[in-house]
Structures are given as C-alpha cells and as structure tokens.
Amino acid sequence: MHIVLSNTSAEPMYEQIKDQIRSQIYSGELREGDALPSLRELARDLQVSVITTTRAYNDLAAEGVIATRQGRGTLVLPVNASRMQERLNTRITTALQDAIEAARLGDLSLDHLQTTLAELWNGSPREIPARSRSHAKDQGGRDRHPTVTERRTAGHG
Structure with missing residues (x-):
C-alpha cells in the first residue's frame, strides 16, 4: 500500500x-x-x-x-459495484466541470471541448501542454x- x-x-x-x-x-x-x-x-x-x-x-x-x-x-x-459506480460518476462530473470552467476561461467553444473529449476518448494523440515539475499531480x-x-x-x- x-x-x-x-x-x-x-x-x-x-x-x-x-x-x-x-x-x-x-x-x-x-x-x-x-x-x-x-x-x-x-x-x-x-x-x-x-x-x-x-x-x-x-x-x-x-x-x-x-x-x-x-x-x-x-x-x-x-x-x-453500485457504490463504486456512484463514486466514478462523481469523479467524472467533477473533472468535466473543471474542464468546462477551463474552457470558458480560455474562451473555447463547446465544439472544441467536445472534439477534445472525443479525441481523448478514442486515444488519438493530442498535444497536451506539460505540467511544470513543481506542480505535479x-x-x-x-x-x-x-x-x-x-x-x-x-x-x-
């Protein structure tokens, strides 16, 4: 652990x-x-x-x-299984809310956000800016x- x-x-x-x-x-x-x-x-x-x-x-x-x-x-x-599904749904909703907030701050369209989500879902390579080492996840x-x-x-x- x-x-x-x-x-x-x-x-x-x-x-x-x-x-x-x-x-x-x-x-x-x-x-x-x-x-x-x-x-x-x-x-x-x-x-x-x-x-x-x-x-x-x-x-x-x-x-x-x-x-x-x-x-x-x-x-x-x-x-x-139902508790796990509930937690995963909450996690997904939170992540999507964060993505929507970031898109709005960046003045990106809903189409852009949907396209990005579809590309990520399908495993398409996409240029994602690297995070600084001091702000790792x-x-x-x-x-x-x-x-x-x-x-x-x-x-x-």
Whole structure:
C-alpha cells in the first residue's frame, strides 16, 4: 500500500489517508480480503497520530469498504459495484466541470471541448501542454505539493 500525504494541503490527513485507501480498493490495487496495516503500524509509517489513522479506518468501515475482524486485523471488503459506480460518476462530473470552467476561461467553444473529449476518448494523440515539475499531480489526480510525506507501508505492497 502506497500513501502520499501533503503537509500543506487544506485536506485533513485522515481524509488524505481515507481517499487514497479507497482509491486503491476501487482501482483493484487492494483486493477483497487483503489485510491493511494495523492502526499503530500505519501511524508509525506515515508519521501521524494513531487518532488520525483510527479516524480514517473508522470512516472507511462506516462506508462498508473495510472491516476489522477479531484476530485477523483490518481487511478489505468486497467492492460494492453500485457504490463504486456512484463514486466514478462523481469523479467524472467533477473533472468535466473543471474542464468546462477551463474552457470558458480560455474562451473555447463547446465544439472544441467536445472534439477534445472525443479525441481523448478514442486515444488519438493530442498535444497536451506539460505540467511544470513543481506542480505535479499524484496518482489520484490531486496536486502534489513540495512538502510531501511519502512512504510505503512496511510489508504491505
């Protein structure tokens, strides 16, 4: 399991942890039955409080994504297809809203935006301006800031 935390993000640490674990589950990186690190182990590896990891795990358990089993630890539950579809739809809608806002700021037409979407959908090569290295994106498409805590949790992944 790989988690990247940003110390400068407005998003709380527990939300960053929760979002990244959820993303890894929905992407298939973490599969049903996979064991997650213990609360203390994850807190130690990420250099955060156990309260932070507890909050992330409790929220994920409330969502039905993970469960803690006596004697077995915290495990990934089966992915709920409708919940995953709902999350993907939300992610797509947000990305499209961002694209529309950018197109409007750039005074681009709806036709241009639709053509670009069709080209990207069909895998056509398109000149996309490179992002500066100081403003990179993480695997989830979120901004990576210069102040980042990045660790692989020991023995998991």
